[in-house]
Amino acid sequence: MSVQAAVAAAEQTHDMKFLGGGTNLVDLMREQIEQPDALVDITGLPLSEIAARTDGGLSIGAGARNTAVAAHPAIRARYPMLSEAILCGASAQIRNMATVGGNLMQRTRCMYFYDQASRCNKRQPGRGCDALEGFTRMHAIVGTSDACIATHPSDMCVALAALDATVRVTGAAGERSIPFTEFHRLPGNTPHLETDLRAGELILSVELPPLDWATTSVYRKVRDRSSYAFALVSVAAAVLVGDGRIEDVRLALGGVGTKPWRAFEAERQLQGARASVDRLRFAIDAELAGARTFAHNHFKIELARRTVVSVLGDLLGLGGGR
Numbered sequence: 001m002s003v004q005a006a007v008a009a010a011e012q013t014h015d016m017k018f019l020g021g022g023t024n025l026v027d028l029m030r031e032q033i034e035q036p037d038a039l040v041d042i043t044g045l046p047l048s049e050i051a052a053r054t055d056g057g058l059s060i061g062a063g064a065r066n067t068a069v070a071a072h073p074a075i076r077a078r079y080p081m082l083s084e085a086i087l088c089g090a091s092a093q094i095r096n097m098a099t100v101g102g103n104l105m106q107r108t109r110c111m112y113f114y115d116q117a118s119r120c121n122k123r124q125p126g127r128g129c130d131a132l133e134g135f136t137r138m139h140a141i142v143g144t145s146d147a148c149i150a151t152h153p154s155d156m157c158v159a160l161a162a163l164d165a166t167v168r169v170t171g172a173a174g175e176r177s178i179p180f181t182e183f184h185r186l187p188g189n190t191p192h193l194e195t196d197l198r199a200g201e202l203i204l205s206v207e208l209p210p211l212d213w214a215t216t217s218v219y220r221k222v223r224d225r226s227s228y229a230f231a232l233v234s235v236a237a238a239v240l241v242g243d244g245r246i247e248d249v250r251l252a253l254g255g256v257g258t259k260p261w262r263a264f265e266a267e268r269q270l271q272g273a274r275a276s277v278d279r280l281r282f283a284i285d286a287e288l289a290g291a292r293t294f295a296h297n298h299f300k301i302e303l304a305r306r307t308v309v310s311v312l313g314d315l316l317g318l319g320g321g322r
């Protein structure tokens with residue numbers, strides 16, 4: 001099958017899903033949360049290449065397996081935060097099956113979303129949200145709404161948000177590119193609408209810009225177990241220092257947001273600043289000033305604060321005393 005044939009097949013059915021690695025979609029179908037009328041198998045499409053771009057960046061095909069992306073020499077050398085983020089996710093077996101496109105499309109692991117006896121606006125729009133008055137230890141503190149407070153589960157997407165990636169897609173109206181930070185939506189009143197994809201659109205690739213100073217980037221994940229656990233807080237960061245000042249910085253958070261959370265406000269507070277622990281604390285406090293916590297997740301504010309200061313402090317060589 002060709003890409004064009006897959007897109008054409010998708011147009012034939014209103015409620016259709018593309019099937020890649022199936023590591024999330026098949027689970028959701030088994031639980032009867034996803035019940036598409038049709039699946040279009042895209043595992044045979046020529047979308048698994050990882051190739052250099054003419055601008056010096058990298059293009060990662062949507063069908064590339066997570067394991068292949070994490071192990072790719074150019075990604076390990078030039079964008080280590082991305083390789084590290086992927087290796088922090090799921091298990092080796094799942095990473096061998098899971099694709100880049102599927103990672104972008106995976107759905108929340110909110111326990112109420114999976115429990116058919118619970119009310120969930122994401123599963124059944126307008127029904128209500130049992131998480132709001134429920135057990136919220138794993139839930140979000142930024143980007144939430146009165147309709148949904150579920151976290152986005154991906155590690156890889158946190159690194160892609162930090163790296164200013166773009167998502168190349170195609171559909172009946174042709175190709176287009178979506179900035180990664182705009183690909184996932186905030187829940188608002190429509191938490192069932194999770195991405196900017198239009199009906200029938202297929203992800204072709206994720207494009208990485210040439211960010212030379214990302215060679216010293218880091219992804220750090222804090223979780224309950226050392227493997228096969230979702231983030232309580234994670235941090236993807238890269239920093240460019242010159243003459244004791246922060247010339248440029250990329251910072252994104254996982255485990256705290258309803259989407260992979262690019263910390264634009266913290267970056268603004270750090271750009272051009274003299275590197276110090278106090279400045280790092282000030283920046284992350286500014287980022288989280290609007291955070292809203294729930295019954296069991298207030299700890300995420302201090303955990304995010306400490307993790308960001310630790311990661312950026314290490315990248316900046318600020319040493320102990322943190």
Ligand code: SF4
Binds near residue numbers: 121149
């Ligand atoms: Fe559903 Fe979101 Fe509420 Fe979880 S937080 S129950 S996903 S609406």
